[in-house]
Amino acid sequence: MFHSRLHSFSRLVISLSLSLVVAAGLAAFAGDARAQDKRQNAPGEFDFYVLALSWSPSFCEETAERGGRSHMQCGGRPYAFVVHGLWPQYENGFPEYCQRPAPRLNRNIVSSMLDLMPAPGLIFNEWDKHGTCSGLEGRSYFETIRKARAAIKIPAEYLDLSQAKTVAPAEVEEAFVKANPGLSNAAVSVTCNRTRLSEVRICLNKDLQFRACDELERRACRRDQVTMPPIRGG
Known part of the structure; x- marks a missing residue:
């Protein structure tokens, strides 16, 4: 019992x-x-932008190692930093795919952006995932990307990198801060993979002025040193 x-x-x-x-x-x-942000995925309702600048030689080496097919930006043209995207952000998290299906993107817009974003697939993907959250129509969104990129000066030492360079992420941040008056360490971060520098990401308000953002630091590279492969043809 x-x-x-x-x-x-x-x-x-x-x-x-x-x-x-x-x-x-x-x-x-x-x-x-x-x-969850009450504005979740509402077009135009966000706090700031992140401009992501990808180190193209790293992307191309990683693509080759994975056995991926040849990418447009990995041909003969010597790309250095290219625009990965301009991403609307919340103070915590970010919206994405704010219109399904995304409004059709005019191919003339795509052609006009290839100097900054050297692959049509990248441009279409960035529009679908991030551009639709900006609250802007296609042409205005990509004009904003061009203005954001024009506001950033790439440090001279990375413009024509002819040999592989070992760098500390903090060193790259400092170089960008020094080259861009008004930019602070709180508004820029570096991302990486196991061995290479991947991107430099910079926070901008909706008027494309530099602004601090904690969100960036949480995703920053934690390695002491990384490699920047040389620019192709360098």
């Missing part, structure tokens, strides 16, 4: 524990939902 009651009591405890776990999970889910 005692064992039977003990067994029943144990089952009750387990049942209550499971109920509490489920309730806690539901509460957490509800909390996450409340914490």
Whole structure:
């Protein structure tokens, strides 16, 4: 009898524990939902931009190592930093794919952007995922990308890199800060893979002025040193 009651009591405890776990999970889910920005994926409703500048030689070496097909930006033209994208951001998190399907992007716009974003696929993808969240129509969004890129001066030492260079992420940040009056370390960060520098990311407000952003630092490169492969043809 005692064992039977003990067994029943144990089952009750387990049942209550499971109920509490489920309730806690539901509460957490509800909390996450409340914490999610109320503007989630509403076009034009965001706090700032991130301009992502990709070090093209790193991208091309990684593509080759993965056995990927030849990419347009990995041909003969000596690309250095290219625009990966201009991304609307919240103070925490970011919107994406704010219109499905995305409004059709005029191919003349695509052609006009190839000097900064050297692949039609990249341009279409950035429009679908990020541009639709800007609240701008296609031409205005890509004009904004061009203005944002024009506002950034690339440090001289990275303009014509003819040999592989080993750098500290902080060193690259400092070079950009020094080359761009008004830019602070709180507004720029470097990303990397296991061995190479991948991108420099810069936070801008909607008027394309530099602004600090904690979100960037959470995704920054944590390695002491990384490599910048040389520019092709360098």
